[in-house]
Amino acid sequence: MAERARRPHRPAPHADLTALIDAAGGSMPQSRAEIASATAAVLVRVGREPSGDDDRFVSLADRVGLDTLAELWRDADPVSLPGALWALYLLRQWCRSSAEEIGRLWRAGEPVAAADAVVAGVADYVDVESVTRVADDVLTGAYRGDFAVALERAAALFRVIAAGRRELAVDGEHGRAELDLAGRNERAAGDLAAAARLWRDGRLR
Template structure:
């Protein structure tokens, strides 16, 4: 079936909660379910390190992330496709702005009053390289480890990033109101994603993830 729109281009750092439209939502949902479970089963069954690295690397290299987005971006946290997409999106944001992501994580870790920095487990010192490696590790764990643990780890990461974005917004208020508002919005998006990933982990554990 032909589509009336062009394949979307990701703008991950500016607006990472975009949604792609679908000509047939019911068919799209079925395809998302089938492809996500098939990919998870393929990776877990084969346990080929090269396959795992290719699957993880889709978020940071090449056009493969656009294909995943077109299949999975509409799905909610009740589905495997929805939670996997959120993990890929987190990694894509870092690929688009590793320095900014590392800065938010450092700020959020300093402000955190919970064990989230320990759960997220970024290597110290937090650098653009280490923040990318953390997201890769979370993604890799989703495919070859305990998916629930990977989702909880990603939720902790998001809570830290939300704190970091809010902290940076506070320091920018006097200088740039528009940027401060953008950061406040980003903090809310990270906070929402943290809740979604936590919900996905719970569904994985109780067997209700679609």
């Protein structure tokens, strides 16, 4: 916790997450791993309650800052509840900030990853709006639908994007960089798919 004490600009965003833990009857744990697990578990539990406010949880990163969520969850095991939530919020931010790029990669990857394209559920006409909307839909599904399905949709989206990178990669340094990013996208997809399986088994923590 000493690291947090050296960063006084963080308390206000963290207070929002601390309030969620307190409201759920818990207490703020001490270790970073405990904080990651506790905040993720409370967000999913409270967010999935019938009286929950979908937009409040979908737009969490907008309110508390993506850096705050990164400090909480980025170092978590990718195949864990905080790791999976971090991937979903990071995907949403990426879709909002780089929608045109993702649309270009999607159009290149969709023909060679058609099954994944169907699972991801992006509109037939891929534009900035549809890319932004699918990321919101995935997070909404995490709180209002089948959490495993939401993870599988995100995994499928990453796989289509990876396919697009491979299709568009050219010779040279830029092409090698794109292939490296494709590999990272595929690893993210694999982690999300594994997390979905654990959720269905009741073992995602």
